[in-house]
């Protein structure tokens with residue numbers, strides 16, 4: 001802060017001067033490529049915040065032009081990635097190739113899957129290792145990216161540009177073909193269904209999540225961390241295992257769910273009060289569509305390791321990504337379908353943790369240790 005600013009701040013108000021960027025912005029430098037996408041996302045997020053009467057407004061750091069933040073404003077920074085540029089190029093190339101291979105995978109659901117659930121041994125032989133490995137590759141990457149951050153000391157949100165681009169490769173990819181192919185035994189059957197108009201038009205016209213909608217979703221989650229909105233999830237009967245699941249989470253994991261809950265708190269009234277179209281509609285659809293795509297991507301991950309990635313917690317402090325999206329979906333549209341999807345998932349997760357083979361696999365063993373339900377003695381009472 002300049003001397004003039006210090007004097008003004010003392011005399012007038014603390015918001016007279018431009019905010020000091022967090023250290024990470026100084027260290028890594030600001031990025032510029034995705035600024036137009038971030039600006040669109042900020043505009044949409046502000047509209048939703050206004051419609052939901054939430055006392056927050058976002059402002060891009062590069063549009064502050066030296067002025068300070070007003071009381072309700074939060075600055076958004078877009079920064080470079082800490083990873084080296086060659087590493088990011090490599091990551092992008094591998095990821096694009098993986099997605100393309102998955103999308104053209106003709107391995108439909110094999111015969112005999114009807115009675116072969118994720119807890120049965122028979123699931124392991126359903127798909128070739130190559131397919132399962134592709135699933136694991138994508139899930140591992142989805143879990144490891146750090147796209148956005150905030151902290152209570154900084155009235156700001158920091159977005160990482162290159163990680164957002166990688167995220168777009170996964171969720172922005174055209175998954176329609178993959179979704180459809182997983183429903184048929186072979187390409188011939190798929191083509192026959194297409195020719196006979198047996199495939200719902202919505203699936204053929206299905207749109208993935210555009211980057212601006214994903215950014216709006218992330219921004220709302222980060223504002224959730226800065227808000228004091230409580231975590232409110234209905235755990236009433238018959239949602240017995242939902243209560244047990246929440247009780248098994250540690251305070252850091254519950255904080256993530258609280259921030260997720262803020263996304264619903266803002267989007268639900270905004271989206272259901274009007275008849276949204278275009279990008280607003282895609283933002284409104286982002287939570288359920290992200291959940292569906294994560295489910296679809298994981299669908300062929302049937303090895304022990306892949307199932308542990310899909311059901312258990314693999315990153316310290318964060319609940320499983322699929323669990324979070326199912327929970328979001330349930331809060332978003334609290335009806336019997338979204339509830340039973342969530343409860344089915346949680347019950348498989350619970351049973352998976354009891355399997356004796358968990359300790360034989362390094363991925364599973366590590367995930368089981370991070371999934372607090374596996375350690376009843378260390379549970380702390382939930383504060384939801």
Ligand SMILES: [Zn+2]
Pocket residue numbers: 221222225256259
């Ligand atoms: Zn968070």
